[in-house]
Amino acid sequence: MADPFESDGVTELTMLQAINETLHAEMARDDRVVVLGEDVARNGGVFRATEGLYEKFGEHRVVDTPISEAVIAGATVGLAIAGLVPVAEIQFLGFSYQAMHQLAGQVARLRYRTQGRYEPSITIRAPFGGGVRTPELHSDSLEAQFANVAGLKVVMPATASDAKGLLASSIRDPDPVLFLEPLRGYRGIRGDVPDNDHLVPLGVARTAREGDDIVIITWSYQVELACRAADSLRSEGLSVRVLDLRSIVPLDIGAITEAVSHCGRAVVVQESCETGGFASEVIATINDGCFWSLEAPVARVSGYDVPYPVGMLEDLYVPDEARIIAAVRRTLESG
């Protein structure tokens, strides 16, 4: 007889609902998990990602902090040393600049500088990314800056199901994880999410679309746009693969090499500025692993090298389906 708790049932959820459900599940599963951040308790988070946690788990485990990003990040170090599993929220990733010295200088190196005495089971959640016309400093795509911080994992889900599986893995991971949630995806991405415990390992990329002619490599919300581009090009008979990195640290080098070797052509898409963006790292990885299988130079689609713009200019800045399609065509035609 089937065990109802082992059902392989799924429920359609938005990414936001999947995140909220996972936080509930992880807090119920492990009483060392504590949630802290600005407006996370009584208000349930400004996006409602932490809704219901305060009511269910109480004021000691779900804590509204003062507006102090540095001490939100810094306190996680102490909480982890004391044996807890903090899940902190930085309300918008752009505000993480005010915590950078703690995130990069302290959280990321706790294990290394104490040579493993302390287990930094720390998760920092932060929404980021364009498309919702936020005020300044709310949308910046800063993942490359954090990928350049040794000791920190940077996880960036693109689907509701992965939001659950990757967040659960991040919270249970013994290393510090920066878990980045795309603002546009909160309500704009929905999909079937497994009802039961669902873990997606960190550092294993996902093939979001099968294809043979060219691969688009990307992460987070840009996976959604890349899939739309691939579907649209498929109607013209082009076979476009989409590789969703899921996490940029750890990076699934093997999956990148395999996909590029198979297709021979690649486009890397990112929302951040072009210079020093993570696409550069992906392209260097391609050069290291499979340069001689390339039939054309690898293209990049990025934001521009300007600070994240105000609302009326946003659509020009953030890569869209049309720019991705243009880069794919260019790459298919060259070489």
Added chain:
Amino acid sequence: MTIPSDAQLREILVDMVTARTQSARLWNLQRQGQVGTVAPIDGHEATIVAAAHALDTEHDWVIPQYREPLALRRYGPEILERFMLYSLGHPAGGHIPDPIRVLPNQISLGTQIPHAVGIAWGMVLRSEPGVALVFFGDGSSSEGDFYEAGNLAGVLNAPVVMVCVNNQWAISTPVHLQTAAESFADKAAGFGIPGVKVDGNDAAAVYDAVDEARKRALAGKGPTLIEAVIYRLGAHTTADDPTRYVPPEDLEAAQRDDPVLRLTSQLRKLGLWDDAAQQETEVEALELLDRAVEDARSAPLAVDALLDHCFSVDTQRLALQRSQLLEARSTETR
């Protein structure tokens, strides 16, 4: 008011003399190129040692800045051993073994204060008795982390004892350029917590202040900010020349109030200290230090220790780098 017993005062003086003796030796070893940068302890002994003696080493945490380790002998001989590894640049210097409740040195000023608040908060959540005592200097009190952490500690009512070691100098910057406030203790008002100013050259006074702050914290009454007023009698570090900026007359006045000399003279009057005790303490201090330096020098260190403990398990990238590193080393030595 809690006065340390005669036996405690004597133990405090042993630790103070030990710290000063070892610090002087380390200064010389640095000049001989045998250890890295050294921050001399001179003038800080009473504050750090007496504070440590007011704690319960089994339950209370010490979160240091960087000058304290020589004076934290009460937490065990491992502190000195690890500090020597640290001074020589061995990675194990940052691993103070379990269950010693002392964090390794913190070079980024003030960043340890949020950590102390997190530890204290965590102890409350886990219903563990204990406090987190964090040391930082007058200069560090200008960092944002001091304000954010003090504020959060107040809001959470966390069992934190914040000890601002006011040695009058942040390298070359005097306190009047650090703050316009009357005192660092006054800053507690902004956090809604008690601020206490204490003569940091008076071991008994520091002991009492920390003891009271600790008892308040354990009783659920929250954090205390203690300003221990002292004078930095030595250089900031071996890389510093304080004759460029410390007025000689100020230094001379401070030397007359040297905390080690003060407690030594008190205990001599009480018959608790004599030349033999002094000599025995100095000899043992040097033996301990020399052995710790020797052990640190001969501590094994594998090439790929460079990559250990970055993550719990190597990422694909680190695993590649590890094999590249080992390959490069084996080619070099071939």
